[in-house]
Amino acid sequence: MRNVDLVIIGGGPAGMCAAVSAYNAGVENILILERDSHLGGILQQCIHNGFGLHRYKEELTGPEYAFRCEAELRKLPVEVQCNTMVTDISPEKMITAMSSERGIEKIGAKAIILAMGCRERSKGALNIPGTRPSGIFSAGTAQKYVNMMGYMPGKNVVILGSGDIGLIMARRMTLEGARVHAVCEVMPYSGGLARNIQQCLNDFDIPLYLSHTVTEIHGEHRIEGVTISEVDEKMKPIQGTERFIECDTLLLSVGLIPENELSRSAGLNLDSVTKGCFVDQNRETEIEGVFACGNVLHVHDLADFVSEEGEIAGESAALYIRNELKKSMHVPVVTDGKIRYSVPQIVTDNTKNIRLYYRAGAVFSDVKVNVLADGVVVNSVKKKKLVPGEMQYIELKANSVSENTAEIKVCIDKE
Amino acid sequence: MKKNLTCIVCPLGCLLEVEQEGNEVVSVEGNGCKRGRDYAVTECTNPQRVITTTVRTQDGYIIPVKTDKAIPKSMIFECMRDINSLCPDGQNGYTVGDILCRNILGTDANVVVCADVRKV
Numbered sequence A: 001m002r003n004v005d006l007v008i009i010g011g012g013p014a015g016m017c018a019a020v021s022a023y024n025a026g027v028e029n030i031l032i033l034e035r036d037s038h039l040g041g042i043l044q045q046c047i048h049n050g051f052g053l054h055r056y057k058e059e060l061t062g063p064e065y066a067f068r069c070e071a072e073l074r075k076l077p078v079e080v081q082c083n084t085m086v087t088d089i090s091p092e093k094m095i096t097a098m099s100s101e102r103g104i105e106k107i108g109a110k111a112i113i114l115a116m117g118c119r120e121r122s123k124g125a126l127n128i129p130g131t132r133p134s135g136i137f138s139a140g141t142a143q144k145y146v147n148m149m150g151y152m153p154g155k156n157v158v159i160l161g162s163g164d165i166g167l168i169m170a171r172r173m174t175l176e177g178a179r180v181h182a183v184c185e186v187m188p189y190s191g192g193l194a195r196n197i198q199q200c201l202n203d204f205d206i207p208l209y210l211s212h213t214v215t216e217i218h219g220e221h222r223i224e225g226v227t228i229s230e231v232d233e234k235m236k237p238i239q240g241t242e243r244f245i246e247c248d249t250l251l252l253s254v255g256l257i258p259e260n261e262l263s264r265s266a267g268l269n270l271d272s273v274t275k276g277c278f279v280d281q282n283r284e285t286e287i288e289g290v291f292a293c294g295n296v297l298h299v300h301d302l303a304d305f306v307s308e309e310g311e312i313a314g315e316s317a318a319l320y321i322r323n324e325l326k327k328s329m330h331v332p333v334v335t336d337g338k339i340r341y342s343v344p345q346i347v348t349d350n351t352k353n354i355r356l357y358y359r360a361g362a363v364f365s366d367v368k369v370n371v372l373a374d375g376v377v378v379n380s381v382k383k384k385k386l387v388p389g390e391m392q393y394i395e396l397k398a399n400s401v402s403e404n405t406a407e408i409k410v411c412i413d414k415e
Numbered sequence B: 001m002k003k004n005l006t007c008i009v010c011p012l013g014c015l016l017e018v019e020q021e022g023n024e025v026v027s028v029e030g031n032g033c034k035r036g037r038d039y040a041v042t043e044c045t046n047p048q049r050v051i052t053t054t055v056r057t058q059d060g061y062i063i064p065v066k067t068d069k070a071i072p073k074s075m076i077f078e079c080m081r082d083i084n085s086l087c088p089d090g091q092n093g094y095t096v097g098d099i100l101c102r103n104i105l106g107t108d109a110n111v112v113v114c115a116d117v118r119k120v
């Protein structure tokens, strides 16, 4: 058995940035475990640009963003072990990892940072009547095929779901010569960024059908087409609105879900909304010395915010190892439902400003976002527009709450 | 004439209201920053996009590439055709920023590598 000060699970931007900040905050003995053969995580297949505008003040592609993170990391004596899959974490911070090189290995850690990212939802989307021919892919799998293996899944495409991956793939497949006939979104708004609607769909005249879903899949061996229908407010298909679209490929882009099997095995509870752990402002989970950051904690749309969260977790882990992590209170952060969630969910110290990251549950225009401490407004920001696809943050200023505060609430008010 | 555009320069995606007289942009509203105005002007006069795609190397690696400047939107597919016909033979692997094609189609943009590929 090996003993390490800090083990980081996952070598995407969250894990890499956490390692750099932990090292800079004084942790010398750091080990990153990554199951893939390379560092970089999901960024390796996100070859489009739109990364790093906040952090590097220029527009980078995913692989370039990963390259920058990795270059910073490689300057430091941080140990990186790729091709290694972590299979278990115990509440006592004992890690079980598996690799063909070292076999099964036990690693004891003073602190652990969870940075396993997320994976695509898939099952739910297939409650569609009809056959199960080949030619149906999740958008992320298609992205991997096209961008990393140079293989095009098909020529005539329909995409179900208008999250960013679906939009990005609509453009990507169009550039490579496919025809994307439709993007269907069951909600009355798209879950993707406005810029992606413009540059991935509108630029290529790809129609986006809001409040529409795929109601039947046709074809025996290979998919031959889909029926799409309009849906009502209860998301029930409206009879008489069916339309057949011929296609050889159906991409499902129905959202991402944090990859938390390990967190569960460690005994951590998951937030039913974020599907990630509960954390405080240090990104410390319910187990002392176990931290979480990036997409494993809540799904981010911007790598820049992932890096920032990695840095918070790395620095906090360093303080924890030195026994200097401050905790003076335990105040839960709740939301009003219009705001779907906020992270962190708990505030344990307020000597510094804390950014409360949140996501709206629907589209709102001209509203105020308020932070309340036991009903009293402690910060308020006007927002012209809030959409579910864009994570936002509002500051809880230093010393806004005390150990006597019962609750912090993030909520929306009409202006 | 007034029209609405979504600024694509940063993820905020501001909704721009552009007023045009003939080919000239006379006013831009709704932009959260100065870049939004510049975007509206190019978008209305000579829309441009950066292309991000992949290239297959002679020895079968798939590497991500991009144009290091935006190219005219009307040339996207022509440009894709040229990029797809590149078949580089990097003897010693590839490094971020390596130029695979200079001044593609006379656009002044170069096609550059976006990831490090080390041969094993």
Ligand SMILES: Cc1cc2nc3c(=O)[nH]c(=O)nc-3n(C[C@H](O)[C@H](O)[C@H](O)COP(=O)(O)OP(=O)(O)OC[C@H]3O[C@@H](n4cnc5c(N)ncnc54)[C@H](O)[C@@H]3O)c2cc1C
Residues within 6 Å of the ligand: A009, A010, A011, A012, A013, A014, A015, A033, A034, A035, A036, A039, A040, A041, A042, A043, A046, A048, A049, A050, A051, A052, A084, A085, A086, A087, A115, A116, A117, A118, A143, A164, A165, A168, A259, A262, A293, A294, A295, A296, A299, A300, A301, A302, A303, A304, A306
């Ligand atoms: C399709 C798509 C498009 C995006 N577009 C943009 C964009 O335009 N602009 C932008 O700023 N952001 C974008 N993002 C968001 C951003 O890229 C991601 O949020 C960010 O990369 C997530 O980083 P991460 O480190 O949390 O997770 P990941 O990058 O997923 O890294 C997690 C790592 O953990 C490893 N791992 C998981 N489980 C284990 C285990 N048990 N043992 C060992 N290793 C494990 C995985 O192999 C992986 O390498 C996009 C995301 C996606 C998915």
Ligand code: SF4
Residues within 6 Å of the ligand: B007, B008, B009, B010, B011, B012, B013, B014, B030, B031, B032, B033, B034, B035, B036, B037
């Ligand atoms: S106007 Fe400025 S802030 Fe708004 S989307 Fe464009 S670049 Fe971003």
